[in-house]
Amino acid sequence: MNKSRTEPWLLVLPVMALLVIAFVIPVASSLIASFTSTGSPGFTLANFSDFFESSVHLTASARTLRMAFIQTIASILIAVPLAYIMSRLSARARVVMMIATILPLMTSVVIRTFGWVILMGPSGPLARIPGFLELSNSHQGLLGTELGVNIAMVQVLVPFAVLSVLGVINGIDVRLQEASRTMGASFLRNFWHVVLPLALPGIVSGATLCFALSISSFITPNLIGGAQLPVIGAFIYQDATVNGDLPFAAAQAMLMLMAVLITIAATNRLASSRMK
Amino acid sequence: MKRRTALIAFTSTAVLASLTACMPGTGSGSAAGAPTELVITTFGGDWQKNFTDAVVKPFEKANNVTIKQVTLYSADALAQLQAQKSSPQIDVVFFSGGQEATAARDKLIAPISASSLSNGADLIDSAKSGLEQGEGPVIQISPVGLTYRTDKIDKPTSWNDVFDPKYKKHVAFTDLSNSYGTLGMLSINQAKGGTADDVTPGISAMGQAAKAGDAVVIKTSSDLQQAFSSRDIWLAPYAQDYAETLRKAGQPVEFVLPAEGSMASFITANAVAGRANIPLATKFIDFALSSDVQAKFVSGMTYSSVNQKTEIPEDLKSKVVWGSSLDKLQRLSGATFGEKSATWLKQWNEAIAQ
Amino acid sequence: MADLEILDVRKTFGDIEVLKGIDVHAPSGSFVSLLGASGCGKSTLLRCIAGLEAVNSGTISVGGEDVTGLAPEKRRLSMMFQSYALLPHMNVLENVRFPLRMRGKQHGTKTAQRELAVHALEQVQMDHLASRMPRQLSGGQQQRVALARAIVGDPRLLLLDEPLSNLDARLREDMQVELVSLQKRLGLTTIFVTHDQDEALSMSDQVILMRGGVVEQAGTPEELYARPATSFAADFLGAANLLSVTSDGVRRARLGSAVVPTPTEFSGDVNLMIRQEDLKVNNAEGLDSTVPAVVTARVFRGSELLLVLDAAGQEIRAVAPVSTAAEPGTEVTLSWNSRQSRVLAK
Numbered sequence: 001m002n003k004s005r006t007e008p009w010l011l012v013l014p015v016m017a018l019l020v021i022a023f024v025i026p027v028a029s030s031l032i033a034s035f036t037s038t039g040s041p042g043f044t045l046a047n048f049s050d051f052f053e054s055s056v057h058l059t060a061s062a063r064t065l066r067m068a069f070i071q072t073i074a075s076i077l078i079a080v081p082l083a084y085i086m087s088r089l090s091a092r093a094r095v096v097m098m099i100a101t102i103l104p105l106m107t108s109v110v111i112r113t114f115g116w117v118i119l120m121g122p123s124g125p126l127a128r129i130p131g132f133l134e135l136s137n138s139h140q141g142l143l144g145t146e147l148g149v150n151i152a153m154v155q156v157l158v159p160f161a162v163l164s165v166l167g168v169i170n171g172i173d174v175r176l177q178e179a180s181r182t183m184g185a186s187f188l189r190n191f192w193h194v195v196l197p198l199a200l201p202g203i204v205s206g207a208t209l210c211f212a213l214s215i216s217s218f219i220t221p222n223l224i225g226g227a228q229l230p231v232i233g234a235f236i237y238q239d240a241t242v243n244g245d246l247p248f249a250a251a252q253a254m255l256m257l258m259a260v261l262i263t264i265a266a267t268n269r270l271a272s273s274r275m276k
Numbered sequence: 277m278k279r280r281t282a283l284i285a286f287t288s289t290a291v292l293a294s295l296t297a298c299m300p301g302t303g304s305g306s307a308a309g310a311p312t313e314l315v316i317t318t319f320g321g322d323w324q325k326n327f328t329d330a331v332v333k334p335f336e337k338a339n340n341v342t343i344k345q346v347t348l349y350s351a352d353a354l355a356q357l358q359a360q361k362s363s364p365q366i367d368v369v370f371f372s373g374g375q376e377a378t379a380a381r382d383k384l385i386a387p388i389s390a391s392s393l394s395n396g397a398d399l400i401d402s403a404k405s406g407l408e409q410g411e412g413p414v415i416q417i418s419p420v421g422l423t424y425r426t427d428k429i430d431k432p433t434s435w436n437d438v439f440d441p442k443y444k445k446h447v448a449f450t451d452l453s454n455s456y457g458t459l460g461m462l463s464i465n466q467a468k469g470g471t472a473d474d475v476t477p478g479i480s481a482m483g484q485a486a487k488a489g490d491a492v493v494i495k496t497s498s499d500l501q502q503a504f505s506s507r508d509i510w511l512a513p514y515a516q517d518y519a520e521t522l523r524k525a526g527q528p529v530e531f532v533l534p535a536e537g538s539m540a541s542f543i544t545a546n547a548v549a550g551r552a553n554i555p556l557a558t559k560f561i562d563f564a565l566s567s568d569v570q571a572k573f574v575s576g577m578t579y580s581s582v583n584q585k586t587e588i589p590e591d592l593k594s595k596v597v598w599g600s601s602l603d604k605l606q607r608l609s610g611a612t613f614g615e616k617s618a619t620w621l622k623q624w625n626e627a628i629a630q
Numbered sequence: 631m632a633d634l635e636i637l638d639v640r641k642t643f644g645d646i647e648v649l650k651g652i653d654v655h656a657p658s659g660s661f662v663s664l665l666g667a668s669g670c671g672k673s674t675l676l677r678c679i680a681g682l683e684a685v686n687s688g689t690i691s692v693g694g695e696d697v698t699g700l701a702p703e704k705r706r707l708s709m710m711f712q713s714y715a716l717l718p719h720m721n722v723l724e725n726v727r728f729p730l731r732m733r734g735k736q737h738g739t740k741t742a743q744r745e746l747a748v749h750a751l752e753q754v755q756m757d758h759l760a761s762r763m764p765r766q767l768s769g770g771q772q773q774r775v776a777l778a779r780a781i782v783g784d785p786r787l788l789l790l791d792e793p794l795s796n797l798d799a800r801l802r803e804d805m806q807v808e809l810v811s812l813q814k815r816l817g818l819t820t821i822f823v824t825h826d827q828d829e830a831l832s833m834s835d836q837v838i839l840m841r842g843g844v845v846e847q848a849g850t851p852e853e854l855y856a857r858p859a860t861s862f863a864a865d866f867l868g869a870a871n872l873l874s875v876t877s878d879g880v881r882r883a884r885l886g887s888a889v890v891p892t893p894t895e896f897s898g899d900v901n902l903m904i905r906q907e908d909l910k911v912n913n914a915e916g917l918d919s920t921v922p923a924v925v926t927a928r929v930f931r932g933s934e935l936l937l938v939l940d941a942a943g944q945e946i947r948a949v950a951p952v953s954t955a956a957e958p959g960t961e962v963t964l965s966w967n968s969r970q971s972r973v974l975a976k
Contacts, residue, residue, distance in 0.1 A: 054622075055626065056622075056625045056626050056629050059629060060629065114502070117502060117506065117507075118506050121506050121507045121508075122506070122507055122508035123505075123506040123507070123508060124506070136489060137488065137489025138445055138489035138490065138491070138492050139445040139489065139508075140445075140492060140507060140508075143492070143507065144489075144492060173713070173715070175711050175713055175715045176715050176717060176718075178680075178682050178702075178709075178711075178715070179709065179711055179715035179717075180717070180728070180732070181681075181682070181701070181702040181703050182680050182681070182682070182702045182703070182705075182707065182708060182709040182789075183703075183708065183728055183729035183732050183733075183779070184703045184706070184729050184732035184733040184734075185703055185728075185732040186701070186703050186732075187701075189703075189732060190703075193728075193732075194717060197719045198718070198719060222495055223499070226492060226493055226494065226495070227451040227453075227493035227494070227495050227628060227629075228486055228487075228492075228493050228628050228629060228630050229629070229630060230625065230629050235625075238453050238621070242453040242621070243617070243618050243621060245618070
């Protein structure tokens with residue numbers, strides 16, 4: 001056997017092993033489980049037909065996808081200018097900004113979300129704004145509203161978006177931007193015509209990451225949106241832990257995975273056609 | 277994590293237990309020699325703390341017994357019993373979700389007759405109603421009732437008060453993924469004329485209130501604390517003992533049992549079948565039913581007493597259900613729960629989701 | 631087309647003063663080189679002209695308009711980068727059209743802009759590759775595209791930042807010739823930054839030699855070469871021998887045991903500059919200065935020899951005909967005309 005050909009494989013072996021143990025096997029067993037039923041032996045499509053016959057699950061799916069799209073777009077809209085500004089700062093200021101961006105990731109999502117619950121609720125500072133409480137029909141301000149969930153989720157997602165966009169923007173040759181400025185592009189037109197197209201790979205990967213994180217989240221939607229705005233992640237959790245119906249939970253998880261994969265394929269296709 | 281440590285603890289105690297079982301001179305005779313050992317389950321946390329002080333330590337002292345506690349929640353404990361049916365490793369098991377019905381049906385637990393319990397005659401009826409089916413006696417009761425803000429509203433009297441227009445936007449229901457949420461729903465359902473076979477009256481009324489925004493739906497007990505502290509909630513169906521937790525957290529709340537009566541959470545103590553020391557296990561359970569121990573459950577955990585002779589301190593008389601009011605508490609059978617809960621949850625999700 | 635006037639420009643980065651009061655005047659249509667070693671401030675000065683760096687003080691005017699405080703996009707000049715800086719996500723034509731698009735209406739419709747861009751590509755013989763992407767081009771092709779982009783739409787000023795340094799020697803000579811002829815044809819006022827004195831001398835109307843953030847000497851290439859004002863200028867521009875000599879009276883200098891005439895009066899220790907090509911080996915005919923020397927090394931250069939010699943302990947380099955008998959160790963005489971030498975302060 002040729003040594004130079006086997007050595008690279010040895011290097012990826014740990015990653016491959018981890019991938020198989022932590023991803024391939026669980027996903028495969030979930031896939032198999034999704035075609036079984038707790039009550040009866042053999043393969044069945046019952047879990048999927050149950051899902052598509054349940055208006056609650058369909059509504060929750062639509063809500064999950066809708067919120068994931070909104071949150072992804074909002075996160076990218078915030079992250080791209082932020083990452084661009086960060087890339088233009090001095091090294092020291094960039095470190096400060098970097099820490100400020102990453103710091104929220106160091107605290108638990110639950111803690112952060114409780115912060116939002118207080119901020120968005122009837123005893124928070126925003127409640128003093130006339131009409132704020134009426135944003136939800138239960139007079140809970142932003143609690144129990146999709147807007148509230150979206151705001152809290154965007155706060156969770158923006159650091160991920162910033163990090164993936166910043167990685168790409170930092171790699172853009174600064175002389176391209178200087179050249180564009182000397183060629184008559186203003187700050188904004190340079191951003192639009194040069195930075196944005198070149199940052200597209202980072203934006204696509206950031207958006208994909210945000211979308212996948214958003215679609216699978218259930219802690220923040222649960223705490224802010226509550227039981228009345230269920231998302232698919234919450235149903236999966238409920239069916240797996242409370243109802244003990246693992247096959248149905250697995251079926252929902254597979255549908256969610258499919259939604260993510262389709263989105264990734266679509267965005268990658270879109271991006272590669274744009275970059276050609 | 278908790279579960280894993282529990283398993284490790286369990287395995288090691290099991291090994292210890294089997295070792296001691298092999299040693300000569302141990303067994304039912306506990307009068308002399310090395311202390312006998314009992315393995316019991318526990319729910320951990322404050323519950324374990326209170327139970328250790330009230331039951332475990334005094335019993336160990338009085339009977340020359342060593343008691344090992346293994347953290348196992350009800351569903352996990354049942355699973356363990358089923359797995360170890362041929363050689364059980366636990367002596368006493370506690371259930372809070374009606375699992376004793378399944379355990380008795382599958383002969384995993386040993387029947388205990390009321391006459392074998394020294395405190396049997398003093399127990400309220402609902403505490404011993406399961407004995408004939410082979411279930412263990414109830415040792416603790418946490419009724420579900422209405423928890424309300426004393427500074428905001430007058431003492432409610434009926435389950436229907438949760439639909440009172442005066443309290444609109446200030447009511448919190450608990451999701452059916454939580455067992456107290458289920459008991460609360462069933463209580464309201466009964467007040468609305470429904471039964472366990474027909475939960476539509478309760479669920480549709482609660483669903484309408486939730487969809488109209490007149491009530492919010494919270495998912496966990498910590499959400500409930502948040503609801504009272506920062507979401508301007510004044511009234512919520514929930515458990516008696518949790519009202520005390522809220523009071524300790526500084527909330528001005530009281531607990532009231534509505535006139536219609538309510539469902540309650542019943543915790544049973546069961547002797548595991550096939551163990552060498554069932555008489556000692558029964559003695560242990562009997563001890564937990566004594567009025568002295570029950571008084572400690574009442575004062576420490578704000579549970580209701582199952583022993584009619586328990587002295588309820590004056591300051592707790594307004595905080596726990598006691599005396600004749602205990603007759604208003606109903607028990608949801610584990611069989612019914614197991615059979616219906618998925619359907620209830622489905623119907624509930626459809627009713628409240630927007 | 632416009633002239634460039636720089637008055638007393640100063641620039642600091644942190645505590646370091648990079649430009650210490652620079653004055654430059656580039657007449658309309660002229661080709662001016664900023665020449666110097668790395669770190670002399672020539673690139674910073676070019677960036678200040680482009681507006682990519684803000685000056686601390688002084689003024690920069692283009693065609694009489696003070697542009698000192700203007701953003702780069704408002705200065706209406708073009709800059710060509712050493713790395714070419716072609717936009718990788720646009721094809722050649724779109725790259726060349728980019729400045730027209732950004733400057734907007736004055737360059738007309740999209741079609742008109744494309745015509746202008748194609749015309750610019752024709753100027754550099756790149757119109758046939760208009761639809762290629764930059765990464766599909768060779769280095770030389772990329773450079774031509776960058777040049778086309780720099781000249782499109784009549785910029786007031788063309789700034790070139792070492793544009794030829796990434797090319798191989800042959801291509802580079804071709805481009806020097808082509809760049810100058812294009813510049814003359816279009817009459818573009820051009821500022822050319824280079825560290826290569828041959829490039830500066832061969833292409834420029836005017837050379838501005840910079841050193842340590844100041845202008846060391848400015849003038850035509852001929853002036854700078856023939857009459858360097860300082861030892862540094864003499865050394866930087868072309869191969870010059872700088873001999874350390876001491877005063878030996880009026881217009882006479884002592885070099886070891888030899889005494890040679892000097893073109894100007896001086897006192898104390900100075901440098902006597904003699905170009906390599908002005909030295910004659912073993913041939914004093916018609917020359918007034920002679921010193922003895924020993925050959926230490928001999929380098930064959932095809933058309934001539936480069937001799938490294940030792941004269942009174944100082945190294946001297948001279949070019950000599952290939953026929954010269956000058957093996958290492960040979961004692962020779964070196965002669966020159968004192969009028970071609972220069973006395974420069976040390």
